[in-house]
Amino acid sequence: MNIIENYKNIPFTYVIDSWKPGKNIILIGATHGNEPSGYLSNLQLLEDFQNKSLTLNEGKLIIVTKANYKAFEKNERCIDIDLNRVISKDFIGKKWFEYERAKEIMTLLDESDYLLDLHSTSGKSEPFLFSEEYCLDIAKNLGVSDIVVGWADIWEKSILTDNEGYMHANGKTAFTLEAGSHDNKAWKEVCYKASLNFLSYFNNIDKKYIQKSEKLFMVKLNDVYIAQSDTVKYSKKNIENFDTFDKNSEIFSDGDFVMKSDKDLVVVMPTLEENIKKWDEVCFFWEKIEQ
Numbered sequence: 001m002n003i004i005e006n007y008k009n010i011p012f013t014y015v016i017d018s019w020k021p022g023k024n025i026i027l028i029g030a031t032h033g034n035e036p037s038g039y040l041s042n043l044q045l046l047e048d049f050q051n052k053s054l055t056l057n058e059g060k061l062i063i064v065t066k067a068n069y070k071a072f073e074k075n076e077r078c079i080d081i082d083l084n085r086v087i088s089k090d091f092i093g094k095k096w097f098e099y100e101r102a103k104e105i106m107t108l109l110d111e112s113d114y115l116l117d118l119h120s121t122s123g124k125s126e127p128f129l130f131s132e133e134y135c136l137d138i139a140k141n142l143g144v145s146d147i148v149v150g151w152a153d154i155w156e157k158s159i160l161t162d163n164e165g166y167m168h169a170n171g172k173t174a175f176t177l178e179a180g181s182h183d184n185k186a187w188k189e190v191c192y193k194a195s196l197n198f199l200s201y202f203n204n205i206d207k208k209y210i211q212k213s214e215k216l217f218m219v220k221l222n223d224v225y226i227a228q229s230d231t232v233k234y235s236k237k238n239i240e241n242f243d244t245f246d247k248n249s250e251i252f253s254d255g256d257f258v259m260k261s262d263k264d265l266v267v268v269m270p271t272l273e274e275n276i277k278k279w280d281e282v283c284f285f286w287e288k289i290e291q
């Protein structure tokens with residue numbers, strides 16, 4: 001096993017090679033510069049390999065500690081444009097920092113079989129994982145209790161120009177972890193645990209590192225609601241990610257219109273009502289699915 005720094009002269013990129021056949025895994029931290037959880041978790045993992053408390057038994061592991069390292073220094077989401085919206089060959093040749101960085105990240109994604117992209121949320125939220133239905137078996141083994149599926153289905157595939165979307169577009173498997181909200185100190189641990197599970201699942205590291213989650217809560221994307229006025233009011237005060245609404249209960253009002261749930265629904269990523277203007281996304285509706 002050896003560790004290469006600044007792999008292919010790509011900053012903040014490390015490759016750990018077992019020199020044995022196996023899966024090629026990539027872990028990305030700080031795609032958004034104000035989300036340090038993935039960075040901290042990746043540093044910890046790197047240290048584990050450096051001091052040999054962890055051994056890579058099979059395949060190759062690429063660790064990008066800080067994807068948007070310039071935004072990270074400023075503790076901002078991005079410099080010129082959201083890095084996680086420009087992961088597409090269509091943007092090659094454009095001059096902004098994130099376009100240049102996207103090109104480097106795509107080189108790394110092209111060499112990888114499986115991606116775990118480590119994020120966190122600005123709004124209050126428990127940790128959750130984005131997965132697609134076909135790779136749920138992997139998602140269930142990452143130690144994250146809340147799993148949302150079907151995200152890619154409501155968008156045109158062509159506008160999914162994020163790390164995960166790029167992998168899916170190239171026939172590969174990828175997951176995005178939202179490790180909890182900014183005030184959650186358990187952030188880094190959530191990323192670290194999921195990363196160990198991810199590597200164990202594919203036999204890159206010993207199976208003893210697996211820490212499965214006991215209880216799973218899975219939801220499938222049902223619909224998205226777009227505001228038709230500037231005055232949206234939620235029925236619940238301080239609405240939170242993953243709040244549930246029973247059938248026929250009022251979720252919000254939008255001008256004169258009252259939105260009621262036609263079945264038991266889960267609200268994911270609600271926009272704060274003071275920030276909602278006409279044509280903005282209000283929230284996504286998800287249905288609970290069986291494990």
Ligand SMILES: [Zn+2]
Pocket residue numbers: 031032035119120
């Ligand atoms: Zn993010």
